[in-house]
Amino acid sequence: MKISVIIPVYNAEKYVAQAVESALQFDEVYEIILVEDKSPDNALEVCRQLAEENDRVKLFQHPDKQNHGAGPTRNLGLENATGDFIAFLDADDYYLPNRFDAEKELFKDPKVEGVYGALGVHYYSEKAKEQYYHIFGDRLTTVHKRHDPKDVFPGQINMRGSFGLFSIDTLTIRRDALVKKLKPFFKTHLRLHQDTEFLFRLSYYLDLYPGILDKAVAVRGVHESNRITAVDTKKIKPATTKVLLWREINEWAKNENTIPTDIKLHIERMQRSYEIALAPVLKKWGMITKYLVTDYQSIRSGIYNINFRDNLFK
Template identity: 80%
Template sequence: MKISVIIPVYNAEKFVTQAVESALQFDEVYEVILVEDKSPDNALYVCQQLTEMYDKVKLYQHPDKGNHGAGPTRNLGIEKSTGDFIAFLDADDYFLPNRFDAEKELFKDNNVEGVYGAIGVHYYSEKAKEQYYPIFGDKLTTVYKRHHPKDVFPGQIYMLGSFGLFSIDALTIRRDSLIRKMSTLFKSSLRLHQDTEFLYRLSYYLDLYPGILDRAVAVRGVHENNRITMVDSKKINPASTRVLLWKEVNNWAENEPTIPDHIKLHIKRMYRSFDIANSPLSKKWGMILKYMVSDYHSIRSGIYNINFRKNLF
């Protein structure tokens, strides 16, 4: 196997060395491609040092040296890759020693176009653990059962939480299948959840097989400045970001003639439900209902209670 590991780098000077060295522990890793996305910290300098230390490490930036987000940054890494297989790794995450154990066996079958596994969690500080442990705990992010490849796409769309999740850090893909079957890779229109949208489409076009699901093959690093961590913890409004995600999924489904009508209808309903939930009117009445439950006695004492009127008007 010749694996290209693609690492988008943004504001990760403290973590990127660990990510790179976790990838270089494997003989199967042919190259580590760093794509620096105009970081505000010293990540570019750290990346340059890594290219000097390790022959397998290659460094790229966007042609305008600007900030384009994780999606276009991963796309540039795919474009520059030369391995037969592609694996992704976020710059603040890292691989475990068993990362490619299942892949080495499964990819002997040419019908296997992709393999996914489970990831664990690591808290980089006590502050991060204190803030985010109630959200992530010590649990695995994984698909809960071993599914046939044809069931992976509908499972993600219909079953959502009961199906489980696989992360891009635990995904390995045949490069030729990806390029041949996916006319669009990561969407530049999404700043967040672009990996989730990509995984939906990927699981529709490619046959993805389960690897190791009962123990972690990679680790997600949780720290205070991780953007997706802030979304999951509701520091960034998750409803608004999911509206954009499902809008993109819906646009794709509407323009993909091979998707069955019942799946298109379900995707449209998902998009509409998030869109309605995020509307100003829904937010206002949500606040009113929440207040009515939490301060019912005050409301009984007078509809003109100032807090209630503030939410109502």
């Protein structure tokens, strides 16, 4: 296996060396592509040093040397990847020694186009744990049981109840399948949830198989400077960004002729449920009344997502 590991780097001076070292432990990792996205800290110099110290580490920046966000930054990494397989890693996260154990066996079968696993969590400080334990806890981010590839897309969009989630940090993809079947890669206009939108489309077009689901193969590093912190600081409701995500998915689904009608309706209803949750009080109850009469499933879809419940009576 020749794996290209793509690491977007932004404001990760303290963590990126650990991320790189965690990827270098594997002989299967052919190259590590660091894409520095005009960090406000000293991350660029750290990246330069890492690239100088190891031939497998390659450093890139956007041509204009400006900040473009995680989506365009990962796209630049994909454009420069030369391995047969693609893996991703956020600069403040890290791989565990079992990261590619399942892949080494599963990818012997040519029909396997992607493999996903379980993600653990590590809090870099007590303050970070205090802030975000209610979001991540100590639990794995994982798919709850092994599923056939055809069920991964409906499962990811919560079509049939609780399926679980996998993270981009635990995903490995055949590069030729990705290039052939998925364009664009990451949507450049989405500043948040662009990885979720990517995973939704990826799970529709590619055959993704479960790897190690019952224990972590990579770890999410949680600290006070995570991007999610910046969102909270700006007082943006999480549901607001979810509306944008589901609008994007809905527009894509409408234009994809091969998606079954029931799945398209579910996606539309998920969008509606977030829009109802965020509407002003009077408009909110008008929308609820309308959909209780005309499309109860839009309300029912909302009952099962936490952002709908949290914002319903605000």
